[in-house]
Amino acid sequence: xxxxxxxxxxxxxxxxxxxxxxxxxxxxxxxxxxxxxxxxxxxxxxxxxxxxxxxxxxxxxxxxxxxxxxxxxxxxxxxxxxxxxxxxxxxxxxxxxxxxxxxxxxxxxxxxxxxxxxxxxxxxxxxxxxxxxxxxxxxxxxxxxxxxxxxxxxxxxxxxxxxxxxxxxxxxxxxxxxxxxxxxxxxxxxxxxxxxxxxxxxxxxxxxxxxxxxxxxxxxxxxxxxxxxxxxxxxxxxxxxxxxxxxxxxxxxxxxxxxxxxxxxxxxxxxxxxxxxxxxxxxxxxxxxxxxxxxxxxxxxxxxxxxxxxxxxxxxxxxxxxxxxxxxxxxxxxxxxxxxxxxxxxxxxxxxxxxxxxxxxxxxxxxxxxxxxxxxxxxxxxxxxxxxxxxxxxxxxxxxxxxxxxxxxxxxxxxxxxxxxxxxxxxxxxxxxxxxxxxxxxxxxxxxxxxxxxxxxxxxxxxxxxxxxxxxxxxxxxxxxxxxxxxxxxxxxxxxxxxxxxxxxxxxxxxxxxxxxx
Amino acid sequence: xxxxxxxxxxxxxxxxxxxxxxxxxxxxxxxxxxxxxxxxxxxxxxxxxxxxxxxxxxxxxxxxxxxxxxxxxxxxxxxxxxxxxxxxxxxxxxxxxxxxxxxxxxxxxxxxxxxxxxxxxxxxxxxxxxxxxxxxxxxxxxxxxxxxxxxxxxxxxxxxxx
Numbered sequence: 021x022x023x024x025x026x027x028x029x030x031x032x033x034x035x036x037x038x039x040x041x042x043x044x045x046x047x048x049x050x051x052x053x054x055x056x057x058x059x060x061x062x063x064x065x066x067x068x069x070x071x072x073x074x075x076x077x078x079x080x081x082x083x084x085x086x087x088x089x090x091x092x093x094x095x096x097x098x099x100x101x102x103x104x105x106x107x108x109x110x111x112x113x114x115x116x117x118x119x120x121x122x123x124x125x126x127x128x129x130x131x132x133x134x135x136x137x138x139x140x141x142x143x144x145x146x147x148x149x150x151x152x153x154x155x156x157x158x159x160x161x162x163x164x165x166x167x168x169x170x171x172x173x174x175x176x177x178x179x180x181x182x183x184x185x186x187x188x189x190x191x192x193x194x195x196x197x198x199x200x201x202x203x204x205x206x207x208x209x210x211x212x213x214x215x216x217x218x219x220x221x222x223x224x225x226x227x228x229x230x231x232x233x234x235x236x237x238x239x240x241x242x243x244x245x246x247x248x249x250x251x252x253x254x255x256x257x258x259x260x261x262x263x264x265x266x267x268x269x270x271x272x273x274x275x276x277x278x279x280x281x282x283x284x285x286x287x288x289x290x291x292x293x294x295x296x297x298x299x300x301x302x303x304x305x306x307x308x309x310x311x312x313x314x315x316x317x318x319x320x321x322x323x324x325x326x327x328x329x330x331x332x333x334x335x336x337x338x339x340x341x342x343x344x345x346x347x348x349x350x351x352x353x354x355x356x357x358x359x360x361x362x363x364x365x366x367x368x369x370x371x372x373x374x375x376x377x378x379x380x381x382x383x384x385x386x387x388x389x390x391x392x393x394x395x396x397x398x399x400x401x402x403x404x405x406x407x408x409x410x411x412x413x414x415x416x417x418x419x420x421x422x423x424x425x426x427x428x429x430x431x432x433x434x435x436x437x438x439x440x441x442x443x444x445x446x447x448x449x450x451x452x453x454x455x456x457x458x459x460x461x462x463x464x465x466x467x468x469x470x471x472x473x474x475x476x477x478x479x480x481x482x483x484x485x486x487x488x489x490x491x492x493x494x495x496x497x498x499x500x501x502x503x504x505x506x507x508x509x510x511x512x513x514x515x516x517x518x519x520x521x522x523x524x525x526x527x528x529x530x531x532x533x534x535x536x537x538x
Numbered sequence: 539x540x541x542x543x544x545x546x547x548x549x550x551x552x553x554x555x556x557x558x559x560x561x562x563x564x565x566x567x568x569x570x571x572x573x574x575x576x577x578x579x580x581x582x583x584x585x586x587x588x589x590x591x592x593x594x595x596x597x598x599x600x601x602x603x604x605x606x607x608x609x610x611x612x613x614x615x616x617x618x619x620x621x622x623x624x625x626x627x628x629x630x631x632x633x634x635x636x637x638x639x640x641x642x643x644x645x646x647x648x649x650x651x652x653x654x655x656x657x658x659x660x661x662x663x664x665x666x667x668x669x670x671x672x673x674x675x676x677x678x679x680x681x682x683x684x685x686x687x688x689x690x691x692x693x694x695x696x697x698x699x700x
Binding site: 122125138142201243 | 552565566590611613616618628629630632634635636637638640645656
């Protein structure tokens with residue numbers, strides 16, 4: 021307890037304590053006022069003693085402080101913090117603070133605002149972990165897609181982008197929050213750029229037509245990359261609209277009735293006409309190929325037009341590469357076809373059609389080792405793809421190793437649930453060669469059903485089904501196949517007709533030659 | 539230069555404030571006297587607490603390393619989540635393929651800002667880093683060779699970063 025100068029009575033002690041003589045004077049005054057009870061007096065005396073002791077202590081401190089203030093001649097010896105006491109040189113020779121300030125500094129309280137900020141930061145970090153985890157579900161397929169893109173597995177990359185979209189949708193559904201998680205604009209743009217390569221720029225243009233309503237959106241840093249696709253679609257549509265009246269009358273005509281030269285001249289005139297700027301020259305050239313098809317001019321003319329397309333727009337490989345490969349195949353210019361297939365595969369390692377074309381050519385040439393190598397390359401970049409099993413089975417069958425072909429079909433159907441149209445078809449042919457006609461028909465029927473669901477019905481398939489149905493004496497299915505062909509103005513393939521008639525063996529049809537129904 | 543430094547600190551104020559708090563917190567843990575508990579001083583001291591130099595090597599290292607480590611641990615998930623959404627996926631307030639709006643963009647934005655803010659404040663004051671370097675590799679250093687080897691990379695990083 022101290023005697024505080026709370027009245028600020030002008031004693032000017034430079035502290036809140038009165039000088040020692042004033043304190044003692046007040047104690048003496050208190051002593052005079054004590055009542056007569058001895059016990060009380062004794063207690064009072066003890067209290068007074070304590071008060072005196074405390075007062076003396078306080079006074080000593082004041083004296084000490086006064087002494088410090090007075091005695092420290094060298095200002096550099098003074099505590100830098102309080103400026104009153106001597107520096108505590110026991111800590112270090114050049115220590116700047118006094119012992120009391122040091123004690124206070126050791127227990128400087130942490131600010132409550134700091135605690136609040138720290139707790140908030142910890143909570144936000146926790147939320148960030150959850151957000152990152154959810155976002156990773158969407159981002160991981162995107163990471164995978166970019167990996168596939170680096171390996172030129174463009175179709176796989178595109179599938180991964182679609183998977184990312186699915187994952188975002190699933191998350192939103194689970195969280196019952198519509199439009200919360202998204203693949204993001206940058207990813208959307210990358211997906212569109214990839215779609216342009218794998219499918220076509222026209223597909224991208226169509227998608228953008230439904231997605232981007234406001235033209236100003238194309239000023240966006242990422243979206244501006246997509247603007248050319250919208251323009252390509254517009255020019256394609258302009259070209260299509262202009263071409264349509266020219267070819268419309270001949271689409272159902274007999275090829276002999278198609279005035280090929282006249283139509284080509286009309287199309288050529290579009291390039292220099294008044295609206296030439298609205299059209300794309302290579303689209304006009306593409307339509308010339310279409311006219312050549314209508315006029316049944318044969319693969320060489322089609323090829324010439326497609327090569328013209330290539331010359332005009334060498335980067336638009338989506339438009340001409342496979343067509344050119346097919347033309348070379350029909351012209352039996354196999355080396356040229358293989359070169360084009362190599363280009364396609366180099367651009368997209370997932371291009372199953374290119375591998376198949378190339379492998380079949382090797383089979384036709386009797387180069388089975390090369391065909392197997394192509395099949396292995398296809399399998400490497402397209403693991404567990406039913407088309408890979410189908411191709412391998414076809415190669416071994418054509419090589420004469422029917423058992424191996426059968427085991428590949430079985431393995432493929434086991435690994436890929438649901439198989440695939442072509443894999444079932446290959447299984448049907450292999451089973452025919454093994455003499456199991458009923459099982460072959462069953463496999464052909466599976467292929468037929470698969471094609472129905474996957475919408476990948478081909479002439480090869482219908483001919484195979486017709487053959488299996490005929491040999492298994494499934495009349496109803498055979499007639500259905502024939503009717504299907506008739507509806508499409510196509511006749512049963514010669515190979516099939518001859519095998520059914522017994523003029524050709526199954527081995528001749530499926531092991532030698534072109535090794536297929538067509 | 540110091541103006542740029544202070545502007546940088548003000549831009550990343552949440553991280554700077556937390557760094558100051560963690561420095562103060564670590565000072566209390568290690569028994570290092572702190573001159574003032576004022577966290578928001580708009581000069582070179584912003585983002586740091588005024589304190590006495592720690593006396594021993596372990597305390598010097600821990601004082602220089604721990605506050606930054608805590609900021610780093612808190613900042614990394616925030617930065618990762620924000621960057622994943624905005625930088626990697628390129629999320630915007632509008633879902634371009636559908637034209638719908640999404641508020642997750644703002645969550646990413648806040649997380650990205652806080653993450654950057656925290657990660658911009660992970661290094662000690664240059665004096666503290668120099669003191670640590672001196673205690674480890676100075677002329678009068680009595681540090682064990684094992685510590686010198688083990689602490690070289692973190693100390694060098696802190697010195698360069700600071």
